[in-house]
Amino acid sequence: MLKNPKVWVIVIAAIVMGALVKIFTPLSIEAVRASISFAPEQLFAPHIGGYVFSISNTMCTTWIAMLIIVILFFFGTRKMQLIPGGLQNVLEMLIEYLVGLAESVAGHRAMKFFAIASTIFILLLVSNLIALIPGFGPIGVIHLAEGEHAPQGITIIGDAPSIFETKHEPGQEGPILAPFVRAPATDLNLALALALISVVMTQVYGFQAQGARYLTRFFSFGRLLKGNIAFGLIDVFVGIVELISEIMKIVAFTFRLFGNIFAGEIVLLIMAYLFLVLPFPFYGLELFVAVIQAFVFAVLTLAFMTIASAEHEAGAEHH
Amino acid sequence: MDKLGINIPWLLAQLINVILILVLLRVLAYKPVLAMLDKRKKKIAESLEYADKVKADAAAQQKEFERKYEEQQREFNVRLQSSQQVAEQERQRIVADAHEEALKIKESARGELDYERNQMVAELRQQVIELSMLGAQRVIGANLDQQKSRQLVENFLNEVEFGGNGQKPALTKEGAGA
Numbered sequence: 380m381l382k383n384p385k386v387w388v389i390v391i392a393a394i395v396m397g398a399l400v401k402i403f404t405p406l407s408i409e410a411v412r413a414s415i416s417f418a419p420e421q422l423f424a425p426h427i428g429g430y431v432f433s434i435s436n437t438m439c440t441t442w443i444a445m446l447i448i449v450i451l452f453f454f455g456t457r458k459m460q461l462i463p464g465g466l467q468n469v470l471e472m473l474i475e476y477l478v479g480l481a482e483s484v485a486g487h488r489a490m491k492f493f494a495i496a497s498t499i500f501i502l503l504l505v506s507n508l509i510a511l512i513p514g515f516g517p518i519g520v521i522h523l524a525e526g527e528h529a530p531q532g533i534t535i536i537g538d539a540p541s542i543f544e545t546k547h548e549p550g551q552e553g554p555i556l557a558p559f560v561r562a563p564a565t566d567l568n569l570a571l572a573l574a575l576i577s578v579v580m581t582q583v584y585g586f587q588a589q590g591a592r593y594l595t596r597f598f599s600f601g602r603l604l605k606g607n608i609a610f611g612l613i614d615v616f617v618g619i620v621e622l623i624s625e626i627m628k629i630v631a632f633t634f635r636l637f638g639n640i641f642a643g644e645i646v647l648l649i650m651a652y653l654f655l656v657l658p659f660p661f662y663g664l665e666l667f668v669a670v671i672q673a674f675v676f677a678v679l680t681l682a683f684m685t686i687a688s689a690e691h692e693a694g695a696e697h698h
Numbered sequence: 699m700d701k702l703g704i705n706i707p708w709l710l711a712q713l714i715n716v717i718l719i720l721v722l723l724r725v726l727a728y729k730p731v732l733a734m735l736d737k738r739k740k741k742i743a744e745s746l747e748y749a750d751k752v753k754a755d756a757a758a759q760q761k762e763f764e765r766k767y768e769e770q771q772r773e774f775n776v777r778l779q780s781s782q783q784v785a786e787q788e789r790q791r792i793v794a795d796a797h798e799e800a801l802k803i804k805e806s807a808r809g810e811l812d813y814e815r816n817q818m819v820a821e822l823r824q825q826v827i828e829l830s831m832l833g834a835q836r837v838i839g840a841n842l843d844q845q846k847s848r849q850l851v852e853n854f855l856n857e858v859e860f861g862g863n864g865q866k867p868a869l870t871k872e873g874a875g876a
């Protein structure tokens with residue numbers, strides 16, 4: 380496929396288009412503070428039945444990604460045919476690739492871990508890629524403080540309905556543009572949710588494969604109680620290290636994903652501020668990072684689950 | 699935590715999102731696609747098996763055909779040889795028959811020849827007898843005793859071995875001497 384010149388033309392065109400839009404994003408909204416914030420921006424917060432539902436832009440993007448996935452797979456697998464064509468073929472290739480990946484990492488346990496790892500991969504892949512679709516960055520909601528005016532140089536499409544709660548507090552340097560679409564992986568909540576599911580399910584599979592013996596990975600007093608003090612203490616220490624490493628896995632998963640995608644967004648923004656054509660190579664890089672991060676998250680999940688299910692193997696963390 | 703944007707409601711919402719998409723993908727993607735892949739795998743395996751069977755059948759048929767062909771060839775050769783033998787025997791028989799026939803014909807021809815010769819010799823003898831008697835009558839001028847004179851001539855002829863009993867012909871004394 381990579382030898383096909385047509386494919387290269389499309390890829391290069393996509394990169395150029397994306398870079399162009401990213402370039403013009405900050406220029407047109409100079410009056411607005413560039414939105415670099417760890418926390419996702421709140422788009423609106425409808426009051427329903429006495430509760431306030433705060434909806435962030437990353438949440439919206441996650442839903443868009445989910446919708447795209449569901450639509451793709453719904454139409455792709457609606458009328459499955461023995462001789463595949465078009466969308467069915469592409470989706471089958473993807474699933475087959477993921478099955479192969481799971482089998483290469485987890486061996487005979489592959490199909491057990493397949494669903495979670497593949498879901499993580501597909502969700503992250505789609506959500507990372509749609510965040511790179513040009514044109515969404517500059518469209519969003521600006522929350523104005525009392526008596527504040529919308530800055531010049533931006534087009535106001537309409538007033539936000541009064542059910543939206545403004546987040547902006549007076550005294551800040553200016554209104555914040557909250558884009559409608561922000562990469563879901565730049566929301567620590569999503570990254571943490573994925574990490575929690577991955578690590579918790581790893582423990583579940585560990586118990587399933589080894590039963591209560593799985594606990595000896597963390598609490599190993601066998602040799603200490605037999606009187607072997609030196610090695611017993613080492614076992615206890617190793618158990619503590621294992622326990623800490625499980626917790627650190629959550630942190631590592633979360634911040635690896637968040638850091639890579641968030642940094643990518645910022646790099647594109649800063650490069651665009653510095654010089655017009657500078658984001659071009661970085662846009663290609665970010666496409667690469669978007670795929671790689673989805674892949675890494677899925678493969679690490681598979682690897683950890685395999686290690687936890689395997690009988691008494693070294694549980695060293697692989698990065 | 700607040701600076702990082704982590705809060706419990708959003709975290710729970712994202713957890714629900716992930717679990718929801720997990721369930722949806724299971725229903726929409728993994729189940730049907732894996733089932734289809736499995737089905738196709740089975741189908742391909744079946745087809746390959748069938749192809750192998752057909753191939754094996756064809757090979758067996760080919761072998762059978764070749765075996766039969768060889769058998770027929772061998773049979774044909776045997777028949778050819780035996781018929782050649784028969785033909786040879788027949789030829790020999792015919793030749794032998796022909797030989798025999800020819801010999802027979804030769805034999806009978808010789809017999810006939812002998813018979814004719816004897817006949818002729820006997821006739822000649824008769825004539826010689828009559829001529830000599832006639833000659834003698836003329837010389838003597840009288841009728842000889844028919845019976846006695848015939849006896850005399852015959853005795854003479856026997857003396858010169860002019861016989862009618864199938865012996866070597868000796869018409870004259872000179873002829874006999876030669």
